[in-house]
Amino acid sequence: MDIQINMKIDKHQYIERLKREDIYYQTKFTEMKTKIQFLYSQILAIQKQQQQIINALKCNMFITQKFSIKLVADQSMFQQLTQTNFNFGQSTSLLEKPKPAKKSLWQFLRK
Secondary structure, three states: OHHHHHHHHHHHHHHHHHHHHHHHHHHHHHHHHHHHHHHHHHHHHHHHHHHHHHHHHHHHHHHHHHHHHHHHHHHHHHHHHHHHHHHOOOOOOOOOOOOOOOOOHHHHHHO
C-alpha cells in the first residue's frame, strides 16, 4: 500500500511539472512570436525606405540626365552664339566686356 501511495504522489507531481513546463514553453513561444512579428515589421519598414531611396535616386538620375542634356544643348547654343557674335566682331571671352559690334544685326540682315 505504501508503494501505491508513493506512485500516486509521483504521478501527481509529474503531471504538475508537465503543466508548469507547458505554461513555461507557451510563454516562451508567445515571446518569440512577438519578437518575430516585431522584426518582420522592421524588415518591412526597411524595405519601404529602400524603395523610397531607389525611387529618389531614379528621379535624381532622370533630372541629372535632363540637366546634362540641357547643358549640352546650352553649350552648343552658346558656341553658335559666340561664333555669331565673333562674326559681328564681339568678344567671345566671358571675362572681357563685350565690345560693340561693328555692324548692328539689322544692318547685317539688310545687306
